[in-house]
Amino acid sequence: MWLEIAVGALCGFLVGTSGLGGPMLFFPLLVTLFRVPAGDAVAISLAFNAIIRTESLAQHWKEVDWRSAGWLLLGGIPAGIAMVLYVHALHADLLREAAFDRTVSIAVGILLLFFGMVQLLNGLLPARSTPREKGAAWQGIAAGAFCGMVFAATSVGAGFVALALTLLFSLGSLQAVATQLLVSAVLTGVPGLIYIVAGTVHLSTLVPFLLGGVPAVALGSRVSHHVKESLLSVIVALVILTGGALLLYSVFW
Template sequence: MIDPVTLLLYAAALLVATVAQRVIGLGFGLIMGPVSVMVAGPIAAVPLNCIFATVGCVLMLPGVWRDVDWRRLAWLVLPAIPASVAGLLLARTVPADALRIAVGVVTIAGLLLSLAFTRTRHTLDGPATRITAGLAIGGLNAAVGVGAPPVGAYALVSRWTPRTMAATMQPFWVVLNLSTLAGRELLVPQGFPEWPWWAWLGASAAAALGTLLAHRIAHLVPERAARVTIVVLSLAGGAAVIASGVAGLLAAA
């Protein structure tokens, strides 16, 4: 259950997360992950984020349809779907806190290497790069609920234009979140949040409002600012995963 005051705070965070998701194509899970854990608990947080991320991205699709890179979308999403199943299985077998720390360290290292790569004039964006990125995004999103860092790393090495990236990631997250929800229902069916109808309606309205606001400001964000935001949020995501893992280990000690 959820009380009206908590729902209001959750809806406010949801509005901000939806704006970030539209403007730069990622950030929803980084913002809503900790909030959802506090509101609904760690088990229910993943399906909760998947549901409202899907709602927000579906509402954004009409406004970004013309900028979607459908070919690149296919390269990324096709490997991400089976990787999400593998991520769910991994989360069932490996201690959650140890997994979070390992994932956080790997993602931050990958981002730092990607930043170093951008100092060269090379671009890394062939089929192997896209498949690897899709596998990493799908697996990490399902295993620990943070798929943004590998998105940021891929955007850096491929020099993906922020506007096209933001548009393409909307249908990507719709497909990936729906497949994660389906896989979770089969593999980890427990933990679905038990909210009254008015809570679902209120949170969905916040996602809709965030979409309307984001469409008005997305074109005002400079490309350089979008790139910097992508890097910062991706690094923050890796650090947050490590911090949550360390906190969990200390609490269990």
């Protein structure tokens, strides 16, 4: 139980500092450290991430850009629900096969390496001096639909949400973090709730992780005010890259 609390605390702390990192590390740790099947790990990650992101969002909700969040959620919620229903439509035996777990683990590992590289470049490259033109509504809806499907299938999609907010909407750093937290919390919460109702996730499994994660979010939020943003981006990037590398290593070696 103490190991679960420690892992939850680590992931919660990372969410509190940046809104990213922790949720992306949680899935690889479930698979590699606790030997949870990838299909079950997706469901557990969705539920855990939704709760700790909601707590972190409570400290930033005034900075949310509701326009961009609305377009992303308009596409993301139905797409996420559709993906969960599709996964449940698959035969239960298929979801337990080693090949399925391997495929999910590889997909998540590749996504984490991609997100990590983007985050690393974001921390190392100078900030953009000229604001981007705001994207059209249909672009936000389409991006949200893609993010919703990725979240429901893998539990790691916050990187795509951050990319969508960067490429489609001209948001300040505080607005981007707050809006990413809101969108990610909803897009993990909806499928996570479905998995809980369906019995895929048992609350008793979540409790030890939440015992560590919930208080660590507040601590991470306090620490973030004393760390340079570019340095924080690099640290989070290295955490995400480590998670992706760890996951792929467990699959191929």
